[in-house]
Amino acid sequence: MTDFPLTRPPLWAQVTRHKVWFAIFGIFALLLVVNATQAGQSLRFVQEALWGTAPFLLASIGIAAWAKATGADGQIARAFGGAPLVAIAMAALAGALSPFCSCGVIPLIAALLTMGVPLSAVMAFWLASPLMDPSMFALTVGVLGLPFALAKTGTAVALGLFGGYVTHALMAARALPDPLRPEIGNGGCGGAAARQTKPIVWRFWDDPDRRSAFAVEARSSLLFLLKWLTLAFLLESLMLAFVPAETITTLLGGTGIGPIALATVVGVPAYLNGYAALPLVGGLIEQGMQPGAGLAFLIAGGVTSLPAAIAVWALVRPRVFGLYIVLSLTGAFAAGLAWQALG
Secondary structure, three states, X not given: OOOOOOOOOOHHHHHHHOHHHHHHHHHHHHHHXXXXXXXXXXXXXXXXXXXXXXXXXHHHHHHHHHHHXXXXXXXXXXXXXXXXXXXXXXXXXXXXXXXXXXXXXXXXXXXXXXXXXXXXHHHHHHHHHHHOOHHHHHHHHHHHOHHHHHHHXXXXXXXXXXXXXXXXXXXXOOOOOOXXXXXXXXXXXXXXXXXXXOOOOOOHHHOHHHHHHHHHHHHHHHXXXXXXXXXXXXXXXXXXXXXXXHHHHHHOOOOOHHHHHHHHHHHOOOOOOHHHHHHHHHHHHHOOOOHHHHHHHHHHHHHHOHHHHHHHHHHEOHHHHHHHHHHHHXXXXXXXXXXXXXX
């Protein structure tokens, strides 16, 4: 049975299917009319960002397609589904040590969810991964000092554990059925891949059907991730152009709980995450900003920058997206309060 209709779908259906690409080309077209220079700069920014993300993108696509073609996806799902509390702890620790940024982790998360890995373990990895890695730790020590670097590392693990266990409790209460969007797959809660037992065929290229499954999965994953990451990086380029860093600097000054809460909220859509945010936060702290507000900004921005949030929205249903945002906000705010109290 073919996946394609025998008759040509109506125009509205075609537009809906390709709405993300229409949005991308529409934004570029508008930029060409009102600001051709910015259009060129945004195009170069998107190209460079996609090129930088390409290793993670291709690796995750290859893993997903390989797992589908060999039948290993079911084994991977069952390995994470056997002892969820242990899997969550391992995922949080692995995430804190992994070299993924908030955008680079998205392709890997997509692969894990479509394999049927439980959402609780994926959420733990998802929240912890963008916050810290060995090179980030070294740079944080150099810019903000060893205590701050240790605090951020501890927050990465704690946020992963917190998010994973909260998600596990909600899954146990059946509050998060079918977390993935319909067009993505049926994994995430140990879906079809975890329920079916299929023999693994490592030499999948010897079987025409499995070769076809590899090609279909790779193409589908590539097109899906490419369109959403392109839109995300395009919007990020516009934020860089039209939301100056000085605006964020002004907002995050002051003392008390207010600046910590504001830093948490500002950090969610902010593009100044990861390495780029460290010098800014270091300068703000030198100018009198609370260290707790700085930590809250780094945590919130590291997990939920605008490009990452858009990619997450494309993967999961609104309820799971809302949980992801709430966990990030709660964890960032709590980390800021704790670090301020200890300081």
